[in-house]
Each structure stands twice: as structure tokens, then as C-alpha cells.
């Protein structure tokens with residue numbers, strides 16, 4: 396059975412532009428959901444700008460092919476992952492065009508032996524291009540999670556992704572604000588990228604703000620080292636656990652508001 400027909404909840408993590416922390420959120424949220432007892436996989440659909448292998452400390456590891464149509468995903472601390480980054484040399488530019496990219500994506504959805512998953516997180520490429528559109532069209536029952544910084548330039552383009560989702564029949568779960576503020580050692584908060592834009596976007600889209608993640612040096616450092624901060628920094632673990640709970644609540648609400656009663660948000664599977 397393909398993923399699009401299974402009970403796996405698909406969370407598509409998107410953003411209007413790059414660099415807002417979409418991949419950082421995908422990876423750390425995946426571990427937070429796993430920490431709550433769910434079976435989780437990440438499909439790095441950011442085929443040109445993949446960074447999930449690095450963020451999960453899996454650079455240089457290659458997924459094993461069992462046969463022509465079965466690939467085993469890589470795994471880190473219980474979270475499964477597949478990325479084009481695991482199949483190509485890091486320094487070689489990927490020049491595949493649309494149809495081939497969509498084929499790769501289909502293979503990742505169809506040929507990867509994910510096993511039973513409660514959640515599959517899709518790290519989408521930024522913006523409203525071919526790939527995010529293809530993903531949404533292929534898995535219309537997925538939920539979109541929008542990541543933005545508090546800057547108008549980021550939230551404005553994030554709004555476009557949500558509007559594309561509507562066209563594809565994908566429901567937006569909510570907005571996550573990353574790099575909300577920096578808190579210095581004296582406890583003072585500096586709103587480096589401003590304030591209020593995320594709330595404005597959420598109002599416009601009629602979705603909740605699911606959480607706010609501060610700018611933190613250890614998040615950047617640990618991520619660069621391939622060590623997901625959610626696994627080792629207690630404050631980050633707490634923040635992402637709260638976000639994971641908000642995501643679960645959001646799914647329950649959306650499922651409950653559907654005309655036909657849908658499946659419940661899954662119970663932890665291990």
C-alpha cells in the first residue's frame with residue numbers, strides 16, 4: 396500500500412523563502428514527535444537545497460536498496476529519513492528538471508520501505524514551485540505547516556504557499572514563527588526581525604500560530620554539527636515538545652471539523 400493510501404499523517408513543512416529554518420523545524424519536530432512515542436519519518440523533498448542529512452548527522456551514509464523497487468531509509472535515534480542528498484555527491488550541482496524531480500519524489504513515496512509510520516514529515520523546497528505543488532497534488536490529505544520569521548518579507552511569501560495549498564486541497568495546520576527573538580544572558584529579549592507579522596499572516600489565513608522558536612546559538616551550532624538540538628538541549632526539547640503537542644491538537648481539530656468523520660490523530664505506535 397502506498398503512503399498516500401495509508402493511515403500515516405503527512406505533515407508538509409513549507410516556507411515562502413529559504414533560510415527561515417524550515418529544515419531545522421522539520422528535523423527537530425520529527426524527533427519531538429518521536430519522543431512523544433510516535434513512529435516518524437522525514438522525506439527531504441528539498442531536492443535542490445537538501446540539508447536534512449547534515450542536520451541529522453547522516454552525511455555520507457547511503458540508503459540500502461533491497462531490490463530494484465525497495466530502498467531502506469536511513470535512521471537516526473529512531474527517526475527514518477530519505478533525501479536526494481544521500482544519493483548524490485555533496486559538491487555536485489543537481490540539474491535535474493521538473494519531470495525527473497517528480498519521478499524521484501514518487502520513488503521516495505512509493506519505493507522506500509518506511510514500515511508503519513504515524514507521521515511522515517515532508518521538508519518542502521521553499522516557495523511555490525513544481526515540487527511543493529506536485530507534493531500537495533499527490534498527497535492532498537497532507538497538512539501544511541508554514542514556517543516563517545517575523546519579517547514581512549518572509550510572511551508575505553509564506554502566505555502564497557498557503558494559497559497554493561488551498562488550490563491543491565491541502566489544509567494548513569498553522570504557522571510556526573522561527574527566530575522570534577534573541578534572549579540575552581540577562582533575560583532581556585531582542586526582537587531582531589520585528590513583531591506582529593506572523594499573527595497578521597495567521598489571521599489572514601484563519602489558522603493558529605502553533606509556536607514561537609527563539610534564535611539560539613546552540614540551535615545553530617548543534618545543527619551545524621549534525622546533532623539535532625532537540626535531543627540534547629533541554630530548553631529546545633521543551634519548546635519542540637510544546638509545538639509537537641500543538642500540532643497533534645491542530646490535527647485533531649481539523650479532523651473533527653471535516654464533514655465526514657475522519658480517522659483520529661494516531662496513538663503513539665511504539
Ligand code: ADP
Pocket residue numbers: 410412413414415416417418419420446573574608609610611612614615616618619
Ligand atoms: P531553511 O530550511 O528554511 O532554508 P534552515 O533550517 O537550513 O533553513 O536554517 C537556516 C540557518 O539558520 C541554519 O544555519 C540553521 O542552523 C539556522 N537556524 C534555524 N533556526 C534557528 C534558530 N531558531 N536559532 C538559531 N539558528 C537557527
